[in-house]
Amino acid sequence: MEILSTDILVVGSGLAGMVSALEAEKAGLHILITGKFTIGSGTNTSLSNGAFSVANSLFSKEEHLKETFNSGKGLNHPGMVKTMIERGPDAMETLKGYGVSLVENRMGYFVERREGSASLPGVLLANPLKERVQNSSVRLLPGLVIFDLIVEEGEMRGAFGFFKDGRPCLIQSKAVILAAGGAGAIYRRNDNQRSALGDGYALALRAGLSLLDIEFIQFYPFVMAEPRLHTFILYPPYPKETRLLDEKGEDLLERLNFGEDLNRAIITRRDSLSFTLFEASRKGDIYFDLRRVPEETWEHYPLNFLRRSKFPFRDRPFLVAPAVHFCMGGVESDENGRTALPGLFAAGEAVWGVHGANRLGGNALTECAVFGILAGQSASEYARGREPNLFSEPSRRRWERKAEGYLRKSRGAFDPPIQILKDLKALSWRHAGPVREESLLKEGIEELTSIERRIEKVYPSTLKDLFRKRDLENAALILKAILRGSLARQESRGSFFRQDFPDQNDREWLRHTCCRFEKGELQITHRPVLET
Numbered sequence: 001m002e003i004l005s006t007d008i009l010v011v012g013s014g015l016a017g018m019v020s021a022l023e024a025e026k027a028g029l030h031i032l033i034t035g036k037f038t039i040g041s042g043t044n045t046s047l048s049n050g051a052f053s054v055a056n057s058l059f060s061k062e063e064h065l066k067e068t069f070n071s072g073k074g075l076n077h078p079g080m081v082k083t084m085i086e087r088g089p090d091a092m093e094t095l096k097g098y099g100v101s102l103v104e105n106r107m108g109y110f111v112e113r114r115e116g117s118a119s120l121p122g123v124l125l126a127n128p129l130k131e132r133v134q135n136s137s138v139r140l141l142p143g144l145v146i147f148d149l150i151v152e153e154g155e156m157r158g159a160f161g162f163f164k165d166g167r168p169c170l171i172q173s174k175a176v177i178l179a180a181g182g183a184g185a186i187y188r189r190n191d192n193q194r195s196a197l198g199d200g201y202a203l204a205l206r207a208g209l210s211l212l213d214i215e216f217i218q219f220y221p222f223v224m225a226e227p228r229l230h231t232f233i234l235y236p237p238y239p240k241e242t243r244l245l246d247e248k249g250e251d252l253l254e255r256l257n258f259g260e261d262l263n264r265a266i267i268t269r270r271d272s273l274s275f276t277l278f279e280a281s282r283k284g285d286i287y288f289d290l291r292r293v294p295e296e297t298w299e300h301y302p303l304n305f306l307r308r309s310k311f312p313f314r315d316r317p318f319l320v321a322p323a324v325h326f327c328m329g330g331v332e333s334d335e336n337g338r339t340a341l342p343g344l345f346a347a348g349e350a351v352w353g354v355h356g357a358n359r360l361g362g363n364a365l366t367e368c369a370v371f372g373i374l375a376g377q378s379a380s381e382y383a384r385g386r387e388p389n390l391f392s393e394p395s396r397r398r399w400e401r402k403a404e405g406y407l408r409k410s411r412g413a414f415d416p417p418i419q420i421l422k423d424l425k426a427l428s429w430r431h432a433g434p435v436r437e438e439s440l441l442k443e444g445i446e447e448l449t450s451i452e453r454r455i456e457k458v459y460p461s462t463l464k465d466l467f468r469k470r471d472l473e474n475a476a477l478i479l480k481a482i483l484r485g486s487l488a489r490q491e492s493r494g495s496f497f498r499q500d501f502p503d504q505n506d507r508e509w510l511r512h513t514c515c516r517f518e519k520g521e522l523q524i525t526h527r528p529v530l531e532t
Contacts, residue, residue, distance in 0.1 A: 001400050002163075003391070005172040006032040006139070007383045009159055011146050012179035012200065014043035015365060016348030016372035018129045020177045020337075021138045022098060023376030029383055032171065033133065034144040034161070036195050040130030044181055044192055044349065045368070049235045050111030050121025052102070052369070053362030054088035059107045061085050068363060072356020073494040074510050075213060078530055080353035083335040084363070084370045091369040099128030108362055118304040125365075144169060146199070147406065147470055149176060149207040149344065150391075150399075156343030157389045160399050166463045168403035172391055174383035175343050177375050178203060182327035182349040184217075186475040188422075188429040190324040191223045191233040197471050198478035200350035204331045205477060205517040209341055212352040212512050214329035214478070215485035218359055218495045219274040219434045221266070222288065223323035229311060231323060234288065235302060238262045241292035245317055247284040256280070271358065274322040275497050278434040287317035322434055326364060328355040328495065329485075329513075337375030343382060347375040357494025406470075407460060414457045417468035424451055424475055432482050437499040441487040448483065452476050477517070484524050485513040 010021045013035035021033045033039060040046070053068075055061040064085050069076055092102055092109055101112040101124075111121045133140065143164040150157040150170075158173040180200030184192030201211055222234040242262055244252045256276050258265045265273055277286060290303070290313060298307055298314065306313045330352040337345040348368045355363060391399075431444025455476060460466035491505035492498050511526045 001396065001403060002167055002169045003172065003396070004032065004169060005388060006030045007173070008032070008175045008177060008379050009171050009173040010034070010177045010179060011159065011203070012043070012181060012348065012350070013039040013142075014045035014179065014181055014348060014368065015125065015129065016368040016375070017177070017179035018126075018133050019094070019098075019369060019372035020179060020345075020347055020376035020379070021133060022129075022136060023373050024177070024380040025136055025138055027380035027384055029380055031138045032141060032173070033138055034141045034146060036145050036199075037142060039133060039140045039142050040126050042193055042195055043126070044122075044184075044196060045365075046122040046126045047120065047191065047193060047233075048122035048125065048365060049233075050125050050365070051105075051362045052088070052092065052109045052366045053360055054092055054108035054366055055085060056089070056104050056108060058104070064088075064107075068354070068360050069356075071358045071360040071494070073358060073504065074506065074529060075216075075356035075493070075512060077353035077356075079335050083374075084354055084367055087370045087374070088366050091366070091373055094373060095369055098132045100125060101128075108366070113301060116299060116304065118301060118308055120305070145467055145470070146180075146203065148402075149178075149203050151207050151341065152395065154342065156341060157391070160402070162403075162406070162466065164463070166407070166466065168400070168406075170391060170396065170399055172389050174386045174389055175345060175379040177337070177379050178331065178339075178344060178346040178350055179348045179372065179375070180350050182330075183475070183478045184324040184327060186425060186428050186479055187324040187433075188425040189223070189225070189231070189321060191220065191231050192324065197475045199474050200346075201330060201481075202474035202477050204339075204346070204350070205481075205515070207341060207344070208517075209331055209339055209344075211481060211515045212329055212332050213357070213485075214327070214481045214515055215489055215513060216328035216355075216357050216494060216496050217324055217432075217482070218326040218328060219271070219278070219322045220325040221270065221274045221277050221322045222320050223325075225286075225319040225321040225323075226311065229309070233323070233325065234320065236263050236266050238266075239290070239293045239297050239303075241290070241294070243289040243292070245287040245289050246280070247287070252277075252280065252286060271495055271497075274434050278322045281321050286320055288320045289317040290314060291316070326359055328352070328357065328359055333371075333375075335374070336378040337371055338378055345375040345379045345382075347371040357496060359495075406466065414459065415454045417458055417465055417472055420451060420454050420458070420472055421468065421475070424448075424472065424479065427451065428479055428482075432479065432486060435497050435499050436486050438487065441483055444483050445480070445487070448476060448480055477522075480522055481515045484522060485515055488524050488526070489513060
């Protein structure tokens, strides 16, 4: 068992994780950052559209506040929202100082790109931060997968995980920053990185923390659905010549009464468009048609990105469908990134509070930047001057036995983990997709119980199986929370749509879903909202 020691451990290496590590380093502390893959890559940051909703000369703080609360439908945490809006402009200056090139626009900032560049905006955002982290004193451990947070005497003590070569590892740390992203990849249709399987949520649940409003999942209506092509979200603005067609070649927007302006529809009616297209996709295929787009438009992003593919996007319509984009719920923290567990801080998509029942476009990256900075500062204040958290001999032996349990070999046949994951993703999409209702949710919970039994019988015969089994355990735990939270909430609000309860019900359901993991069981309760 390898034992490492650091002042602050950062779990996750997207925007929130990298910024928190860089901020904590300013205090002169030892920082260790881990990621399932290469630091700065393999995260949803690198797939983002590079847009930040932030107050500027064209977009006031009052407008930002109003738009964020309108999107959240009464479930936002007021203090978190106000902190993000107040700190947003300073966070943009911090990012610029780290080498990120930003340009002002109507609702904030976006990552600057060279004329004709076909690079994803998220890559242009992540690369300078990655370079800054690599040239800092922050220690990087890509491929170290955290399996458990270690809590002793009611405080964080560190974490336990495995290197990619199968070596178990204990990390002694004065503070931990949880920035492990969301859980979009537990769905069959999603535009997330394949590693976004709810690791951060599962770590928090098993450490004794609650998840709030985890049933609120944001879907985006136009995501690539062509077989053998990567799912890629088609961001606006769309060329005015773009058409949305059904399998008969008829105009789908007009037939569904969404008007002729696709850009206006995606801004004003994004969620209803997702719900409607999800229902339409059950009856037939949906196509994007770019054949009428002028040649010169293909020289600019995002169409120049499509040109890099061998697929004939310019010559024929191509399949699109709604897909999971973002998770609004998550770990509860205060305005400075502190969770209810002393020594544990959190930032990014893993955290609940800013978005409420739905996310305003551009707020995700702003949230990562603002609360990544604050979590890094708060963790360094907590860790500064504290004695190192040294594991006792009994504690080390206990984790050695646990490592042996994770590595226990199989003596019989079991379902391949990759097949179980496919089945779990299909279950998520079928029973907890954009449109939900009681019978489907109950069936999903029953089917999930069967999948959980299959997961229990998986004993790793290879190192890949070791990591895949933990992925399955995490994904199943979070899916159960989504299903049970969805079943309990008998209304529709924001991104959440119950077909059997199609109306928003403020009298009975203006409250938060609280999910807690106690004695191996998920407990669902509710609590009132804070005054907005």
